[in-house]
Amino acid sequence: MPGGAAKVRVRGIYATALTRLLLDEGFIITQASRIIRERLGLPEIMLPADATVKNNDRDPSELLVLGRRGREVAEALRRRLPHLVFWESPLGLYATVSYRVLEDRGGECLVELPGGVRGVLRPCGRDGGLATVVKAPIKPYEKAGLKPGPSLPGVCSIVSIGGGVSVSEHIRSPDDRARLLALAAEYAEGLGVRWRSNAALCSSEEAARELKRLAEELRRISGNTPGEPMVISPGEYIGLGFLSLPSKQLLDDVRDKVTPTVRGHHSLKSAGRGDLEMLVDYSEELLKHGVDPGIVGKALLDYMVSLLSKARSIQVIHRTLRGEVLRLTPGRVQTVLPTATGYRIEVKRVFRSKGLYDALGVEKEPGDYDVMVVETGRWKIIHRYYSVEGVFKGEYVNINTPPELRPDSIEYVDLAVDVVRKPGEKPIIVDREKLEEAFSKGYISEPLYRKALEEAEVLLEAKD
Secondary structure, eight states: OTTSSOEEEEESTTHHHHHHHHHHTTOEEOSOOHHHHHHHTOOOOOOOOSEEEEEOSSOTTEEEEEETTHHHHHHHHHHHOTTOEEEEOSSOBTOEEEEEEEEEOSSOEEEEOGGGOEEEESSOOSSSEEEEEEEOOOSTTOOEEEEESOEEEOSSEEEESSSOEEEOTTOOOHHHHHHHHHHHHHHSTTSEEEEOGGGGGSOHHHHHHHHHHHHHHHHHHHTOOOSSOOEEEOOBEEEEEEOOHHHHHHHHHHHHTTSOOOTTHHHHHTTOOHHHHHHHHHHHHHHHTTOOHHHHHHHHHHHHHHHHHHOSOEEEEEEOTTSOEEEEEEEEEEEEEEETTEEEEEEEEEOOSOEEETTTTEEEOTTOEEEEEEETTOSEEEEEEEOTTOOEEEEEEEEESOOEEETTEEEEEEEEEEEEEOTTSOOEEEOHHHHHHHHHTTSSOHHHHHHHHHHHHHHHHOOO
8 A cells, every 4th residue: 555544534424434434444534623533532633635535515425535545445435335336437537638529519529538438628629639537427427527738636736737826715824825826836837736625734845846746747748649548647536425325324333333323313414404404413412311222213213204294295216326316206105004124105106198117018108106115124115006097007126225214205226126027927027137237337336236136036936
């Protein structure tokens, strides 16, 4: 491992649990907040980070891992969170690449990049050249976002051809900002310099050495433009993980060993709703006052189910192993029954348009409806389709991660493989190849792959 243990900065709603996991994996935690240091008894270490882990601002259930040693961190998290769905960009963030123009769209170009990746270059450059990856294509359906010209990232700075000098908004000290602007003027004249948040922790000597090295390397690669798409400079690792309910519950358990944590903490905190965050905080105050954790956790689940049963419309949020987020036809709760694992909830969804039921090969007509059976803690959701007259059309069992319940939604990750049954016929497994593809491409771990197959195969023998 180059340079000893990587120094990792952890931010966001999973910080306590992730910090504990990464410490156990031998990483050094740098720039930890005061509350994290107090909870975990950590010394204050203020060194530039080799990697950063944080929840995605756009989707708090997603976990970003980035930095020059981010791959080491991602591998550790994937070992500790086996139900994590994970995607890695084939091109590094701030990588310098050569490209081929496929289509000139005026203000932008569609370009071919190394490895057959497609990207969008803004503004459109000449037919071939060098560009910098400024938006990495992390999920498999995403295109790279590029800007013209090469760039090189360092620990303290990013140096490019042109673009002026700027300082990260996270560096607020006027003295630090003035110091960094002066260094850019002295050591990188004529080049673009972006001082990163790490720069506040870089000494002037370290920052100057890095600037001179990056400037020299940048001038060298600027004159070399291959005729084919190639990676000229690799940039930095970036990966994205999706935390479904089993991963969040594992993080609940880790956090509970550090500070009193109610079951459901990370699920509700990631909902992006202030009322649910307050509910979690209040529940954990009850734990601190000696209330039994099992009682508090059950009360939270009971309360979520009661809100769900009263909602006028239930959103069904269906996430795929490729990272797409689909919103299925909404419905309303019809029945709620207690089970050994929590609750069995039936949601009725009525269809308004024609179509075809997936894998059943049966036409969908306006007025048809689906009785959707959701059980907390179970790795499946059953869809039973009926005509407007109530005639059974077929059953589709979706294999998925255990559902997360919110006051007006049900959310899960579809594990691709499904079991279908037509009227009067035996059930069959479908879409196994989609699960195989997700596993072969590294989106899911072997334990999650085997769990999905096991659930599907058990259903072939089930009588219900």
